[in-house]
Amino acid sequence: EIVMTQSPATLSVSPGERATLSCRASRDIGKNLAWYQQKPGLAPRLLFTGASTRATGVPARFSGSGTGTDFTLTISSLQPEDFATYYCQQYNNWPPRHTFGQGTKLEVK
């Protein structure tokens, strides 16, 4: 099983500042990585596929990068609505053994 490790577990950032979230895969997954945002009481929202392809409606302040085992989600200037928990997910396998990271909670500093 491919293990996805996110860091940090909690990130405290002030509104308007930049946030950088990391995700590491236990082995090479190419660019087969997605990012999701989840707010309390709601279903996750897809942000990125293919590590860096923004999903429909995702603001340009969000960017994704990386390939292989190391990936980054960057939010350039945090807005109040961006404070949430973020998950990475790999989809490199067939038959599927999709796995999520444990999440990074982005909180207001």
Added chain:
Amino acid sequence: EVLLVQSGAEVKRAGETLRISCEVSGYTFKNSWISWVRQMPGKGLEWMGMVYPGDSETRYSPSFEGQVTISADKSIDTAFLQWRSLKASDTAIYYCARGADTYGFWGQGTLVIVSS
């Protein structure tokens, strides 16, 4: 508009059976995989498995194979997740989501509470 509407919250006892549902609209149900994702209280997301409604092919995470059954009825555009014998550790929110690898559309979640 693509919608996935899940059945309501359930409170059950350990050992009981349960089937929850996910009714879709806004696209051709039989042509897209539907996945199920578990979120235990205060925890992260876990992919459980998926079904292709067109031919009912299923794929399971090793962690969930044998523990649950995923199915679909294309005559009513609905996917199902079922348990034969619930455990207290099955207490969680269960989401259905459209897709085989990434999930752009999600149901609202079904809360399942299992008392021991």
